[in-house]
Amino acid sequence: MVPHLYEEMRAIDTALEHLVASGSKTVIVDILARDKGTLKILPSGKYESHSVLLYKDPAVSDVYIIDPNNSKYSWHIANSEVQLLVRAKGFARIVAYDKILQIYTPAEDTGPAPGQYRDCIDISVKLAFGFNLSSKSVDIGNLAIHPVVVAISNNETIDMAYAGNVLPVRAKQSSHFGAVSAFKAIEDLVSKKMTIIEKIASHADIRIGFYDEVLDASKDLTNTSHPLASLESIKLSKNSALARYQTISGELGAAKVEHTAILSVADDAGCISQFEAFDLRLTGMIESLFDVMDS
Amino acid sequence: MKVKIAGVDVVEAAAPDIYDEIRASSITPNTFEFREYEADLNDPVYTERYRDPSTTASVIRFGINTDVIPVVAVGGAGVSSAVSTSGKSGSSKSDKSDFVFT
Numbered sequence: 001m002v003p004h005l006y007e008e009m010r011a012i013d014t015a016l017e018h019l020v021a022s023g024s025k026t027v028i029v030d031i032l033a034r035d036k037g038t039l040k041i042l043p044s045g046k047y048e049s050h051s052v053l054l055y056k057d058p059a060v061s062d063v064y065i066i067d068p069n070n071s072k073y074s075w076h077i078a079n080s081e082v083q084l085l086v087r088a089k090g091f092a093r094i095v096a097y098d099k100i101l102q103i104y105t106p107a108e109d110t111g112p113a114p115g116q117y118r119d120c121i122d123i124s125v126k127l128a129f130g131f132n133l134s135s136k137s138v139d140i141g142n143l144a145i146h147p148v149v150v151a152i153s154n155n156e157t158i159d160m161a162y163a164g165n166v167l168p169v170r171a172k173q174s175s176h177f178g179a180v181s182a183f184k185a186i187e188d189l190v191s192k193k194m195t196i197i198e199k200i201a202s203h204a205d206i207r208i209g210f211y212d213e214v215l216d217a218s219k220d221l222t223n224t225s226h227p228l229a230s231l232e233s234i235k236l237s238k239n240s241a242l243a244r245y246q247t248i249s250g251e252l253g254a255a256k257v258e259h260t261a262i263l264s265v266a267d268d269a270g271c272i273s274q275f276e277a278f279d280l281r282l283t284g285m286i287e288s289l290f291d292v293m294d295s
Numbered sequence: 296m297k298v299k300i301a302g303v304d305v306v307e308a309a310a311p312d313i314y315d316e317i318r319a320s321s322i323t324p325n326t327f328e329f330r331e332y333e334a335d336l337n338d339p340v341y342t343e344r345y346r347d348p349s350t351t352a353s354v355i356r357f358g359i360n361t362d363v364i365p366v367v368a369v370g371g372a373g374v375s376s377a378v379s380t381s382g383k384s385g386s387s388k389s390d391k392s393d394f395v396f397t
Contacts, residue, residue, distance in 0.1 A: 007339045007359050014340050015357045028356035047361040121356065125345045128354040175347050 008032050012054075012082055016089045019056045019063065026128035027054050028121070031077060051121040052077075053128055054094075057137045061092035064140045068123035071101040097143045103127070103153045104173075107165050114265065117168050126152055126173045126180070133177050148177075151184040159184075161191035163263060171266040179272065186275040190259065193282040197252055200289045248288050255282065 008031055015029035033040040033048035040048040052074045053066040063086055067074040078096040086094045106117030118126075130148030131138060138146055144158050152173050156162045161184070162172075171183045255278075262274050331344040331353075339360045346353040 011340045011357045011359050014342075018355060018357070024355075026354055028354060030357065030359040032359065032361075049359050049361055051356060051358075125354055125356070129347050129350075129352050132352045132354065133350065177347065177350075177352075 005032070009081065009085065012077070013085050015054055016063065016085060016091070019054065020089050023058070024132075025056055025058070026131050028052070028124045028128060029054060031074060033073070034076065037076070050074075051119075051124045053124045053131075055131060055138050056091070059137065062140075063091050063094045064138060065094055065096045066103075066124075066127065066138075066140075066143065067096075067101075068104055068120050068127060069102065070105075071097040071099065095140050097140055101144055101158075102155050103149055103158065105154065105165060108168075114170060115168060118170065118173055123152065123173060126175070126177075129175070130177050130180065151180050161188045163191075163259070167260070167264050167266075169263050169266045171271050182272050183266070183275070186272055186279060190275060190279050190282065193279065193286060194255070194259070197248075197255075197282065197285055197289065200286070244288065244291070248285055251285055255285065 011029050012031070015027045018024065018027050028051055030049045030051050033050040042048050050073060051068070053068065055064040055066055056062075065074050065077050075096050078094050082094055086092075104118070104123045106119070108117055110117045110119040110122075127148060130152060134146075134148050136147060143149055150159050153159045154162065154165045154169065154172060156164050159172075162169075172180060174180050174183070258278060262271060262278060265271065330346065333344070334341040341358050341360060343356045343358065344353055345356070
């Protein structure tokens, strides 16, 4: 073993020791970043390091290695001499998630500013906060559906309510896990309501139904049972409904823009009140659409 | 050198070289509102403690000081001696870029 790998082993050994001595569920440790098995050296000549989370449930004898970015970045740890260190500390083995799982992917540069993505240390810390507070134990085989992972992730295949990784949306990884949970709850509601509105608004019966009914009535002009006044009444009623529908369609477009605008500055708990107000407006839009359908 | 601090402002006053190091690692107060930091920069393994201000929850990170990791010699000559890649570790502001995190 070359000395630099010894330093990596030493850091992991110290972290494992901390788990034993403190009884903590979580500890964060640096590993050396690799690219196809080779250590990554930056243009500056420094080795690149990567922070991962070690998780130990008191009821389970294994230690889990949880990668904040991509599970494959730390697979090699579970297939290395680290297993000997783990056993020496009295644990059964170290286990990684065995499929590719990308909890958080920075789409652009990382940093502390509101418009920047978070780095691996940051995400590891926030996962640790969440796991420490959560009453639900981590099952490594079902890591992708753990509520803490779902709330923090910026991967829309993990958090189905997430609008897609096009903005940092730092509120999802706030230091206050309570705020993370609240943000997740309101995002779930907003996402559900946006889906309902889009489904109703695009429903063929609404878009075309107004015209069809007026057209059918027009064909019956010769039918004496449909006096002209009655036909005019239907036409006016449907025109009115159509106008309201078109207004709501416009509002839906504006709501989508507003949703993106709120997400773009969602870097702290303050955005939750914005989302709550936004959610109320969506509720109003849904009620209006049902009124149109009933008219 | 060992320091234990609570809050970046204190670090800046007490240990400017360590403050530079924290800044270089892109961790700032608006990312973590409270931090205890323990470091022996002559030790390749150092520790940082992050705390959630809304709770008493905290988490410790054990890092690797990549500055003191020996450089592998080019040309297959094996591993060079354990020479720092940027001078004496932990002794000056020149160390501020020693930590690069992804």
